[in-house]
Amino acid sequence: MEFPTDISAVKQRISEIAPEKYAATRNYKNGAVTFLSPYISRGFISTKVILEHIRSLEIPWEKTEKLVQELAWRDYWQQVWIDKKEEIYTDLKQPQSDVSSHEIPRAIVEAKTGIIAVDNAINELYATGYMHNHMRMYVAAICCNMAKSHWLVPAKWLYSHLLDGDLASNHLSWQWVAGAFSNKKYVANQENINRFFESNQTGTFLDVDYSEFDDFEIPEILAETVLPDVKLIFPKQENLDLEPNKTTLIYNYYNIDPIWYSDEDVQRVFLIEPSFFEANPVGQKCLDFAIDLTKNIQGIQIFIGEFSELNEQISSEKIIFKEHPTNNHYLGKSEDRDWMSNVKGYHSSFFKFWKKCKKEIQW
Structure with missing residues (x-):
């Protein structure tokens, strides 16, 4: 299985979603799964985008519910993480x-x-x-x-x-x-x-x-x-051309949204914090995949260092980032991520969360 990183290929993969086949075969080795999870996890696309595509297919709800429910699991886990923070460890x-x-x-x-x-x-x-x-x-x-x-x-x-x-x-x-x-x-x-x-x-x-x-x-x-050992080499830090007084979007391992302020004249920085990867190691393929996804974002620059170091060069007043449990230490303007529904907060079970979510999004 290959995971292309150009946005056109990802859009093509979204267009190939088959909700009915997914429901019947998803647990099998060669079942009709979507292969979209790497793009969701990296914040390249959202569960909301996929939900809207499924809705546009005009397939009856009962034939799409299993796929939508599996997408809702992702939002549910995120809400638990937001509430419990480091306790998920x-x-x-x-x-x-x-x-x-x-x-x-x-x-x-x-x-x-x-x-x-x-x-x-x-x-x-x-x-x-x-x-x-x-x-x-x-x-x-x-x-x-x-x-x-x-x-x-x-x-x-x-x-x-x-x-x-x-x-x-x-x-x-x-x-x-x-x-x-x-x-x-x-x-x-x-x-x-x-x-x-x-x-x-x-x-x-x-x-x-x-x-x-x-x-x-x-x-x-x-x-x-x-105890497993994971090797990771960060890319070589290039000379950056950062403007301290320009509105700056901060991307990271969990937010590589290619359409975020896509028509705005803003500064774009992909932040790689060594402390995050030291605490949560990933292999070389994973970081390289994320970096390749950033190539869909025109003008983005890679900054290797801690947020505090970047903050020394760019004022918090100029920084915008998307809310996420991995960046609670960021300073600046925090924006909401795209969610499938307005159901927020901790629920002790998925099905308590799903009951509320389904009531809102069902067609």
Whole structure:
């Protein structure tokens, strides 16, 4: 799977959305998923833009609801993040139970679990930055509920390789699988993997009946754990031509909106803060993908350094940025992101959020 970075290709991908096929096949390896998540996560497009496109297709609501609901999950995770802030790095609802390690199985990192579909998916992740959402649940279940690793380090490992890495969607989904943000842990056996990922493998540590997960011992192949290492090289800092008294838009890893003030004569800066990437490591493919997306924004300049350093050159009075939990330390004018609905704030479950959201957007 490839993820082009020119805006025309992304618009083409939006035009190819097939809501009915998505609803019927999204959990399967080759299902009709949209492949738009990297662009949503990087703020290149919004869930609202996709919702408006789906609405324009004039397909009955009941045939589009599953896709719209999955988009709403993204807004829901963001609202949890806005409310809970740094707490998303901790067990939110209750402690993950039966934890034996705060690392990640070496077999996962090296794609040597012995489960062919899983190992192939991890190698695809390394090669392309993509992993199917259903497979992410399998991988998380293996790490948290079979290897009994605490979710945080494995979640950081996956986030670091995903082009669509989003701290809220990623970390809170891992908590959901691990039972730290849900009422029970998620498990899947080999039969389930075979069904959805076109395999017929038997004899693996997951080739068991679901009743056996109640007293599941860590398989030997998952026993060795490691702390993953992520390498990242920032681009070379070019000489910038910054005007201190000109209105300046700040873009970052979570906001690369190519149509933001597109007709305005403003200064545009893509801010790469080393402290953010040190706390939330990503691989080279991920940062390079984000930088390539910025090439759709005419005149944008890359600033490598902390916001405080940029602020020394440009007054806060001239700075505009989009609200996001990653930039609560920015100074200047904060603008709202585009949301699917006006439903805001923390909801203890997705379906409480969805009930309100659906009432507003349903056609």
